[in-house]
Amino acid sequence: MLNAAIAGSAQEDRGLRLVNDVQILRSKNREKFGDIVGHSAKMQEIFTLVEKVADSDSTIIIHGESGTGKGLIARAIHKNSNRKDKPFITINCGAIPENLLESELFGHVKGAFTGATSSKPGKFELANRGSVFLDEIGDMSANLQVKILRVLEEREFEQVGGSKTITADVRIIAATHRDLEKLVQEGAFREDLFYRLNVIPLEVPPLRVRKQDIPLLITHFLREFNLKNGRDVKGVTNDAMIILKEHSWPGNVRELKNLIERLVVLKGEGEIDPLDVPEKLRRNDGHSELPSMEISEDGINLNTAVTEFEKALILESLQKTNWVKNQAAKLLRLNRTTLVEKIKRHQLEPSHV
Numbered sequence: 001m002l003n004a005a006i007a008g009s010a011q012e013d014r015g016l017r018l019v020n021d022v023q024i025l026r027s028k029n030r031e032k033f034g035d036i037v038g039h040s041a042k043m044q045e046i047f048t049l050v051e052k053v054a055d056s057d058s059t060i061i062i063h064g065e066s067g068t069g070k071g072l073i074a075r076a077i078h079k080n081s082n083r084k085d086k087p088f089i090t091i092n093c094g095a096i097p098e099n100l101l102e103s104e105l106f107g108h109v110k111g112a113f114t115g116a117t118s119s120k121p122g123k124f125e126l127a128n129r130g131s132v133f134l135d136e137i138g139d140m141s142a143n144l145q146v147k148i149l150r151v152l153e154e155r156e157f158e159q160v161g162g163s164k165t166i167t168a169d170v171r172i173i174a175a176t177h178r179d180l181e182k183l184v185q186e187g188a189f190r191e192d193l194f195y196r197l198n199v200i201p202l203e204v205p206p207l208r209v210r211k212q213d214i215p216l217l218i219t220h221f222l223r224e225f226n227l228k229n230g231r232d233v234k235g236v237t238n239d240a241m242i243i244l245k246e247h248s249w250p251g252n253v254r255e256l257k258n259l260i261e262r263l264v265v266l267k268g269e270g271e272i273d274p275l276d277v278p279e280k281l282r283r284n285d286g287h288s289e290l291p292s293m294e295i296s297e298d299g300i301n302l303n304t305a306v307t308e309f310e311k312a313l314i315l316e317s318l319q320k321t322n323w324v325k326n327q328a329a330k331l332l333r334l335n336r337t338t339l340v341e342k343i344k345r346h347q348l349e350p351s352h353v
Contacts, residue, residue, distance in 0.1 A: 033076045036069060037220045040210040046073065046202070053200050054080035059152060061137075061197045062175040064204030067254030070175040071135060073204060077173055078131040086130030089123045094139030102144055103160050112161025124157060124168045131171045137197070138178035138189065148172075149193045172197075207249040207256065214245050217253060221260035229261075232269040239274045247281050311346045314339070318348065 033047060053060060054077050062070045071090065078088040096104055103112075107122030123132055134140075140148065151157050155168050174197050183189035207214070218241075222233055236244065249255055263272050274282060313332065321327035329339040 038213045040212045042205040058199045060173045060200045062202045065206045066177050067252035068204040074133040074173045087127045088131050089127040090133040092135045094136035098141045106157050108160035109162040127170045134174040137174040138176035145190045152196045207252045225261045225264040231264050233264045236272045
């Protein structure tokens with residue numbers, strides 16, 4: 001549980017200011033960035049880039065793991081663009097079968113296929129003068145890739161079964177969790193489409209590399225789900241926060257959001273403590289991961305951080321050796337007596353896990 005050091009230090013130094021920090025973020029960023037919350041350097045880079053590219057018509061490709069908030073960033077780009085008063089239409093290219101996706105994108109005429117009892121406009125036509133967000137474009141078939149390339153290059157398309165050419169006055173924002181360059185090398189994604197999409201690439205960091213944002217996100221979600229569910233959960237204890245910051249969050253912000261909703265509903269009131277957190281997170285799946293350390297504008301208490309870091313190293317060595325102090329001392333290259341003294345000073349015991 002190596003992450004406990006920095007998590008504990010950060011929580012002690014800044015815990016009382018979390019609610020105020022989120023309120024400041026909401027007032028400063030809500031109009032521009034919606035529900036995107038982040039104080040970390042990586043998220044500040046995202047905010048800056050969104051502001052720079054939003055008012056252009058350049059195509060943007062957003063890379064990032066599932067659950068990192070690619071859709072929120074796409075919406076923020078549209079909201080800050082010259083097209084903000086026009087439609088923003090999202091379509092998940094990986095969630096719709098190929099034979100239906102073409103119709104969803106471009107529309108179809110009556111009789112184009114079985115069940116087409118009337119003509120229907122597609123997303124590109126409905127988004128006229130607005131933006132189309134093509135989520136998970138890396139899952140799109142080769143046939144549709146050709147047609148999307150035509151929209152990007154010539155700004156036109158035909159409906160399924162139709163012959164009339166329709167102009168597409170839309171801005172395309174795409175997103176994927178897949179490595180498109182690798183797919184190009186494997187022949188699974190068109191190289192010309194890749195370069196046409198890759199005009200302005202934007203990388204959304206996974207939550208595990210911006211753990212500084214976890215307390216802010218938790219406070220943000222607590223407020224949201226308290227209001228939504230009529231609950232009164234005041235916050236998260238230091239020990240529970242350490243556990244939450246230690247988790248690697250493979251599902252990213254979406255996983256954290258879903259967990260906080262669950263905890264708010266079940267807890268109802270008071271503070272979330274370690275026993276409220278799912279056992280899987282308390283065990284941490286047997287993995288420890290160094291945090292991505294950042295010094296915020298508020299600074300950091302070095303003495304506290306070093307002390308907590310030592311405490312976390314000792315705790316991890318004890319856990320790895322099932323609390324056999326001789327073995328733990330060997331891992332840390334300490335005398336057993338020195339280790340025992342440090343265990344007492346940090347007030348560590350097996351029940352601490």
